[in-house]
Amino acid sequence: MSHYHFIKCCCFQLCNVFRQNMEIDQCLLESLPIGQRQRLVRRMRCDQIRAYYEREKSLQRQQGGVKARAPAANRKKRRVRFGLADVVQDAIIRHDDKEVLCLLKEGADLNTPISSGGSLLHLCARHDNVFAAELLIERGLNVNLQDEDLWTALHVACVCDHADVVLLLLLAGVNVLLQDVNGNIPLDYASEGTETSYILRKHLEENGVDVSSMHAMKTQRSSKMLCDVRQLVATGGSLNQPNDDGVTLLHIACASGYREVVSVLLESGADPHPTDNNFWTPLHLAAKYGQTSIVSQLLRQRANPTLLNCNQDKPSDISASEPIADMLLNAEESWLQRLKDPSAPLPSTDQRYDGGSHDLNTPVKNLNPLGLSISKRDSLLEKCAMFREAGGALSRQPSQDNGLDGPFNSGASKLEQVKLMPPAPNDDLASLSELTDSSLLYEMQKRFGNDQIYTYIGHILLLVNPNKELPIYSTLVSQLYLSSTGRLCSSLPPHIFSSAERAYHMMLQERRPQCFILSGESGSGKTEAYKHIVRHLTARSSPKGFALEPRMKHVNCILEAFGHAKTLKNNNSSRFIKLLTIQYCDKRRTLLRVLPIFSMGTELYGYWNQINVVHSLSVKRQTQSVL
Numbered sequence: 001m002s003h004y005h006f007i008k009c010c011c012f013q014l015c016n017v018f019r020q021n022m023e024i025d026q027c028l029l030e031s032l033p034i035g036q037r038q039r040l041v042r043r044m045r046c047d048q049i050r051a052y053y054e055r056e057k058s059l060q061r062q063q064g065g066v067k068a069r070a071p072a073a074n075r076k077k078r079r080v081r082f083g084l085a086d087v088v089q090d091a092i093i094r095h096d097d098k099e100v101l102c103l104l105k106e107g108a109d110l111n112t113p114i115s116s117g118g119s120l121l122h123l124c125a126r127h128d129n130v131f132a133a134e135l136l137i138e139r140g141l142n143v144n145l146q147d148e149d150l151w152t153a154l155h156v157a158c159v160c161d162h163a164d165v166v167l168l169l170l171l172a173g174v175n176v177l178l179q180d181v182n183g184n185i186p187l188d189y190a191s192e193g194t195e196t197s198y199i200l201r202k203h204l205e206e207n208g209v210d211v212s213s214m215h216a217m218k219t220q221r222s223s224k225m226l227c228d229v230r231q232l233v234a235t236g237g238s239l240n241q242p243n244d245d246g247v248t249l250l251h252i253a254c255a256s257g258y259r260e261v262v263s264v265l266l267e268s269g270a271d272p273h274p275t276d277n278n279f280w281t282p283l284h285l286a287a288k289y290g291q292t293s294i295v296s297q298l299l300r301q302r303a304n305p306t307l308l309n310c311n312q313d314k315p316s317d318i319s320a321s322e323p324i325a326d327m328l329l330n331a332e333e334s335w336l337q338r339l340k341d342p343s344a345p346l347p348s349t350d351q352r353y354d355g356g357s358h359d360l361n362t363p364v365k366n367l368n369p370l371g372l373s374i375s376k377r378d379s380l381l382e383k384c385a386m387f388r389e390a391g392g393a394l395s396r397q398p399s400q401d402n403g404l405d406g407p408f409n410s411g412a413s414k415l416e417q418v419k420l421m422p423p424a425p426n427d428d429l430a431s432l433s434e435l436t437d438s439s440l441l442y443e444m445q446k447r448f449g450n451d452q453i454y455t456y457i458g459h460i461l462l463l464v465n466p467n468k469e470l471p472i473y474s475t476l477v478s479q480l481y482l483s484s485t486g487r488l489c490s491s492l493p494p495h496i497f498s499s500a501e502r503a504y505h506m507m508l509q510e511r512r513p514q515c516f517i518l519s520g521e522s523g524s525g526k527t528e529a530y531k532h533i534v535r536h537l538t539a540r541s542s543p544k545g546f547a548l549e550p551r552m553k554h555v556n557c558i559l560e561a562f563g564h565a566k567t568l569k570n571n572n573s574s575r576f577i578k579l580l581t582i583q584y585c586d587k588r589r590t591l592l593r594v595l596p597i598f599s600m601g602t603e604l605y606g607y608w609n610q611i612n613v614v615h616s617l618s619v620k621r622q623t624q625s626v627l
């Protein structure tokens with residue numbers, strides 16, 4: 001039988017198979033040349049879709065078809081309409097001043113609360129919209145309105161360093177001394193050396209307020225509480241008395257990091273594991289707030305590390321640092337052992353839990369021990385985003401009694417070197433007015449010369465291997481690219497962290513796996529890009545992420561030992577992991593699983609909703625030769 005005849009026979013057989021039950025004999029299919037195979041598969045897909053629609057139609061007929069064909073009038077009713085309140089918020093964010101003006105004229109309510117808490121003025125302060133803020137103030141919106149955390153618009157403007165809004169609010173007579181739930185006035189959130197901080201200090205001085213004595217007052221809070229507690233002990237008062245929220249003195253001292261107060265309370269017989277109305281114990285709070293030595297103290301006093309709060313979290317699940325998590329996991333183990341065998345010896349707490357020097361300076365706004373409503377969480381998330389966008393400059397805040405609990409910490413070492421180029425019009429080649437081979441290559445060459453190795457083409461990220469270390473991969477840079485929405489911050493240049501961030505948000509929004517395709521010739525930087533993505537995602541997915549990084553490095557060493565080899569083009573050529581998918585796998589959105597996919601030839605196995613493409617170029621072999 002000739003080859004041609006054989007193909008025809010196969011096709012005939014396959015078409016019959018499709019018609020009968022649409023199952024293909026894989027061997028038969030693979031024996032066909034590629035063109036024939038593709039045509040057949042396409043035809044099979046069409047048949048499948050047709051069959052699917054027919055089945056759907058007959059199902060709808062069985063269920064009384066009327067529902068399927070909804071009358072036009074019904075459809076009209078289902079159209080979504082946004083209220084004026086939502087539209088005005090959107091207009092403020094977009095800086096669409098004309099629309100804000102129209103909406104206010106149409107009667108949009110000035111006092112509309114925004115979804116993340118606070119007033120429209122808070123929104124203006126957040127998005128630096130001075131014009132809209134002025135309109136709202138002119139129409140009588142109260143400049144001193146406070147959100148659920150008692151933040152005024154001035155607190156927001158200070159965190160975001162929006163000096164124009166700060167000036168406007170001061171002119172409108174805002175009260176600069178209003179404190180938020182943590183007792184911080186707006187100045188506490190203004191970064192040292194910024195215009196905002198200068199304006200506020202000047203304003204306070206002109207109004208006779210001594211800023212240094214204010215700080216002294218604040219740092220005296222712990223000693224004041226210590227005095228009060230000692231007095232309570234001396235007078236025989238109840239140390240376990242909860243307030244309306246079930247919060248006891250020990251909860252407050254543990255969360256605030258007041259070690260001496262915790263010692264006095266525990267030594268005087270306070271219950272080491274009271275639970276508040278949301279089932280949070282002092283151990284939960286100390287773990288969450290990064291108070292290592294207090295965690296150690298509580299464990300020595302036999303605090304139960306296995307208790308669950310209302311979110312079903314043990315203290316170890318929410319701990320702010322690796323040492324705390326390790327300490328708590330050890331304690332859990334020995335607690336469970338002792339439940340089985342009460343005679344089992346206690347671990348030597350002095351050695352195991354001696355973590356006094358490790359206390360973490362955790363951002364207060366990251367912590368959400370008591371607030372459970374969605375709006376409250378939104379508000380805290382929004383504030384975390386503001387701190388992040390402020391670039392972590394607030395880490396120089398004054399400390400309280402343990403010297404470590406200022407209102408904010410960037411979490412990144414100040415010594416880290418950061419060198420990011422400012423954003424440029426040619427960051428996205430898709431936006432060039434002239435799109436030709438030579439214009440693209442010209443821009444790429446220019447960028448490469450400036451160490452701008454990343455370039456967007458729409459959502460595709462182009463990377464030119466620099467073949468040298470660039471100071472653009474530090475923890476701080478990774479943090480700069482964290483975003484609450486996944487949208488690239490316009491003040492940051494293209495980066496692999498930004499693509500990772502976008503994929504992370506797509507995964508959360510769609511709750512479906514996301515895939516990265518890293519393409520490019522051997523040695524062009526795919527494996528390095530993969531490592532950077534994994535690094536950002538591990539850091540992104542949990543507060544302990546950055547602590548995971550050294551472990552990831554070790555895993556990489558082992559993987560490389562098995563899978564990498566020296567080739568002509570690359571000294572450390574990888575033989576696998578060119579594809580990467582991330583899966584949504586945690587109900588609290590704090591963890592994610594990174595799955596390397598083994599690529600087999602040119603075929604991709606698996607299904608992903610969103611594909612993020614990173615294409616790498618090796619300048620020696622491709623770009624230079626073309627240029």
Ligand SMILES: Nc1ncnc2c1ncn2[C@@H]1O[C@H](COP(=O)(O)OP(=O)(O)OP(=O)(O)O)[C@@H](O)[C@H]1O
Pocket residue numbers: 465466467468469470520521522523524525526527528529567570572573574575616
């Ligand atoms: N972003 C980067 N910064 C600095 N050097 C880099 C970067 N990307 C790649 N390199 C350098 O180029 C070398 C080759 O990169 P890499 O191993 O990622 O290539 P690859 O595309 O994965 O190659 P292969 O397909 O052969 O595995 C690296 O060992 C590193 O020295």
